[in-house]
Amino acid sequence: MAILEIKNLSVTFGGIKAVQNVTLSVDNGEFVGLIGPNGAGKTTVFNAVTGVIKPSGGEVVFDGQVLNGMRPDKIAHLGIARTFQNIRIYPKLTARENVEIGVASIPKYDTISAMLRLPHVRRWDKEVKEISEKYLGQIGLMEYKDVKAGSLPYGIQRKLEIARALATQPKLLFLDEPAAGMNTAEGLELVDFLKQVHEMTGITIILIEHHLEVVMNVCSRINVLNLGQLLFTGSPEEVQKNPEVIKAYLGERRK
Amino acid sequence: MGYLEGISISICINIVCVCGIAILTGYMGLFSMGHACFLCLGAYTSACLTKYLGVNYFLSLLAGGAVAAAGSVVIGIPTLRGKISGDCFTIATLGFGEAVRILMANIGTNLFGGATGLSGLEHFTNLKSSVVIAVIAIILTRNYARSQHGKIALAIRDYADASELLGVNIFHEKLKALMISAFFCGVGGGMMAHYYVYIVPNIFGNTMSNNLLTSVVLGGVASITGPATATGMLTAMPEAFRFLDNWRLSIYGLTLLIIMRVRPEGLFAYKEITAPFTALYRWIKAKALKPAAKA
Numbered sequence: 150m151a152i153l154e155i156k157n158l159s160v161t162f163g164g165i166k167a168v169q170n171v172t173l174s175v176d177n178g179e180f181v182g183l184i185g186p187n188g189a190g191k192t193t194v195f196n197a198v199t200g201v202i203k204p205s206g207g208e209v210v211f212d213g214q215v216l217n218g219m220r221p222d223k224i225a226h227l228g229i230a231r232t233f234q235n236i237r238i239y240p241k242l243t244a245r246e247n248v249e250i251g252v253a254s255i256p257k258y259d260t261i262s263a264m265l266r267l268p269h270v271r272r273w274d275k276e277v278k279e280i281s282e283k284y285l286g287q288i289g290l291m292e293y294k295d296v297k298a299g300s301l302p303y304g305i306q307r308k309l310e311i312a313r314a315l316a317t318q319p320k321l322l323f324l325d326e327p328a329a330g331m332n333t334a335e336g337l338e339l340v341d342f343l344k345q346v347h348e349m350t351g352i353t354i355i356l357i358e359h360h361l362e363v364v365m366n367v368c369s370r371i372n373v374l375n376l377g378q379l380l381f382t383g384s385p386e387e388v389q390k391n392p393e394v395i396k397a398y399l400g401e402r403r404k
Numbered sequence: 405m406g407y408l409e410g411i412s413i414s415i416c417i418n419i420v421c422v423c424g425i426a427i428l429t430g431y432m433g434l435f436s437m438g439h440a441c442f443l444c445l446g447a448y449t450s451a452c453l454t455k456y457l458g459v460n461y462f463l464s465l466l467a468g469g470a471v472a473a474a475g476s477v478v479i480g481i482p483t484l485r486g487k488i489s490g491d492c493f494t495i496a497t498l499g500f501g502e503a504v505r506i507l508m509a510n511i512g513t514n515l516f517g518g519a520t521g522l523s524g525l526e527h528f529t530n531l532k533s534s535v536v537i538a539v540i541a542i543i544l545t546r547n548y549a550r551s552q553h554g555k556i557a558l559a560i561r562d563y564a565d566a567s568e569l570l571g572v573n574i575f576h577e578k579l580k581a582l583m584i585s586a587f588f589c590g591v592g593g594g595m596m597a598h599y600y601v602y603i604v605p606n607i608f609g610n611t612m613s614n615n616l617l618t619s620v621v622l623g624g625v626a627s628i629t630g631p632a633t634a635t636g637m638l639t640a641m642p643e644a645f646r647f648l649d650n651w652r653l654s655i656y657g658l659t660l661l662i663i664m665r666v667r668p669e670g671l672f673a674y675k676e677i678t679a680p681f682t683a684l685y686r687w688i689k690a691k692a693l694k695p696a697a698k699a
Contacts, residue, residue: 221565221568222571230569230570237563237566239558239559242559249555250572254567254572258551263548274551
C-alpha cells in the first residue's frame, strides 16, 4: 500500500523549474533513497511535501489525504517528520529538551495554568520528560541528555535531530543528507544506525544522500532525480547499472 | 511618602512590565518598540474603573491587564501570522504604540480627559502591595518560561521553520507570548496610574517603550530575574548618580555600551539569579535522598 504518492509534482521559482512533473510513490514501511546530482531538486521535493514551499502543480497524497496548501505544522501532525541538510537542532536547549519539543509540540495545558504551575501541568511535564528520555535511550543518547545540544559533537547532533524527528511519532520520515560532512567510516556507522532505526520503528523512511555507499547499503529502492525530473526508479543494483544514471552522474564520453 | 519608597515603587512597576516583555523578547525573540501603549491601555482602564465605578484596586489592575492583552491581539493577528519577519513586527509595534497614544489623547475627551489627561485618582499603589505584585509577576512568568510553552518559545526563536515541521503552531505561541507581555504591561500601567494619581497620554511614549526594551536586552535573553534586576538598576542608577548632574545620563549610556560589549546576550543570559539557590537545594535534596535509596 502506498503511504505517499506524488503525482506530477512541479515547483517553479520564478522562471526556474526546480521540479518538473515528478511522479513517485512510496510503500508503507519502505526505505527509499532519493539521489541525484547537485541541483537536481531533491530537497525541493522534500520541501514541497512538508509544506515549506507551495508546489506550482501536481498533487501530494499522504495516507489518503491531499497535502497541497496545508500548513507545515498540520502536515507534521498527520505524521511526516524530517531532518535538515544543515543541522537545525536548538543549540541552547539540552538534548532532552530538544526531543521534548518533538514529543509535545502543542502543550496540553493553557497559558494560565502554565503560569500558575497547576498540578496537571507538573504531571504532564514529567510525562513528556519521561517519554523524551525513552526516545533518547532508544537512539543511544542517554548520556548526553542534560548537555546543551549546541556543544555536542557533530555526529551526535545528527542523531539527536533524528531522535527529535522520531519523537513526533511519524509514519514517514524524511532524512536530508544525514551523512553530510562525514567520512566513509562514519557514513558506514550511520548505515548501521539507520538500519537499526528502520527495523526498530518500522516507519517509512525516504533518504536523500550523496554518499552512495550509504544509499546503496540501506535503501531497498532508489529514485534518481536529474534536472528536476525523475530519471529512474529501481533497486540499488539496477541503479548502478543504468546507463542514464551513470551519464547524469559522471557525464558522457565525447564521441 | 519618602524618596526611597518612591523609587522602590517605580522599580516594582517596571519589574512587572519587564517580566512580561522578557517572555516576548528574551524567549520568543520578538522585539517590540511600542509596549508603552499597553501600559497606556492598562492605566486608563484601571484608572477609569476605580475613578468612575469605584472598583477594587486589584481587580482594576487585572482588568487593565486584560484590556491590554485584548489590545495586543489587534496588532498581533496581522503581524505574527505566516512568514512575516520579526522586523515587521517591530516596526508595526512602533506605529501601533504611537497610534494608541494619540488615540487616547483624542477620543472620549470627557471620559479620558484628552491630552490634558486624567487626574484626581486615588493613591492606591503603596510599596507593600507593589512588591507583592512584582514578586507574583516574576513567579508567574518564570513558571511560564519553565513550562513547555517556554521551551517552544526558545525553539521558535532559534529555528522557526524546523519547529513548524515538528508540529509547533508558531502563530499561536507567538500570540500567547505577546498577550502575556501586554497583560503584565497593562497591570504595570494600572499601578503607575494609581501611583502618579495623574496620567497623560504623553508619558506613554517611545522613551518608555525603549527603556523597557533596554532593560530586557541588558538583563539577558532567556531569563526573567535578569531583566528584573536590570530594570531595577536602570531605574535606580540615574537617581543614585544625581550628584553628577547632567553627567549621569552620559554615564548611563556608557554603562549600557560597556555591558553590551562585554556580554552581548545580556547580563544574565540563560541564567536566573536564583540558580545558585536551586543548585544548593537540589544538592541537599540529593544528599538527603541518597542514604534512603541505598537502604
